[in-house]
Amino acid sequence: MSEFTKGVKQSDQALDGSNLRVLIIHARWNATVVDALVAGTRESLIERYNVKAENIEQRDVPGAYELPFAAQRLISQSQQQSSNLIANVTDTMNSLMDDIMESPSGQSGNKEGEASSAKVGKAGGPFDAVVCIGVLIKGATQHFEYISDSVSQGLMRVGLETGVPVIFGVLTCLTEEQALERAGLGPDKNNPGHNHGKDWGAAAVEMAMLKL
Numbered sequence: 001m002s003e004f005t006k007g008v009k010q011s012d013q014a015l016d017g018s019n020l021r022v023l024i025i026h027a028r029w030n031a032t033v034v035d036a037l038v039a040g041t042r043e044s045l046i047e048r049y050n051v052k053a054e055n056i057e058q059r060d061v062p063g064a065y066e067l068p069f070a071a072q073r074l075i076s077q078s079q080q081q082s083s084n085l086i087a088n089v090t091d092t093m094n095s096l097m098d099d100i101m102e103s104p105s106g107q108s109g110n111k112e113g114e115a116s117s118a119k120v121g122k123a124g125g126p127f128d129a130v131v132c133i134g135v136l137i138k139g140a141t142q143h144f145e146y147i148s149d150s151v152s153q154g155l156m157r158v159g160l161e162t163g164v165p166v167i168f169g170v171l172t173c174l175t176e177e178q179a180l181e182r183a184g185l186g187p188d189k190n191n192p193g194h195n196h197g198k199d200w201g202a203a204a205v206e207m208a209m210l211k212l
């Protein structure tokens, strides 16, 4: 790929992802290439942008066609979990305040407050960005075209509707060689190609900062 066709990269000096929570969803088709792309994405997030490994959640789906549905559901669940957590914490605080106000000593002795706080539990919180990864390789029919178009439109829609940046990490290749080269697995060991997952990790952090 010539220098002129590469995306214009923003200076990433100021991008610190240490407080970000990122979801990676990948398809199970063409696993050799998908696995390399996932690894490239994780390497970019962790090593270049300081995203904590424990803040990266990873899920898989049968194929690329399932990526938009999974992204929409997992984003919604994380947002609902976050609002439930806030509600639980509010209940707990109110319960403790009631205790304190009613107690002559001004101390809380009511176990309810502890019971309520136990309800809070460990919550992951909402995702700041989602990277959806898949590899489509053209076959003998038009299946490729229909999936490619549906997935790209679907992922765009999920991002716009949820307000969470959804990174399009789906390779749409005419040959296996094209897919291998775009995962850094090309046959030329002196020039194995560029792992596009690294770009997707960078895009996730940049867009998450924009959302923030």
Ligand SMILES: Nc1c(NC[C@H](O)[C@H](O)[C@H](O)CO)[nH]c(=O)[nH]c1=O
Pocket: 027, 028, 029, 030, 062, 063, 064, 065, 066, 134, 135, 136, 137, 138, 147
């Ligand atoms: N041919 C490829 C597929 N096909 C499967 C679909 O994505 C989908 O899982 C199925 O139609 C059931 O809904 N998926 C890929 O990810 N890559 C392909 O090359």
Ligand SMILES: CC(=O)[C@@H](O)COP(=O)(O)O
Pocket: 136, 137, 138, 139, 140, 141, 142, 143, 144, 147
């Ligand atoms: C992207 C696809 O679905 C494709 O691999 C399926 O191959 P075919 O078009 O020969 O059925």
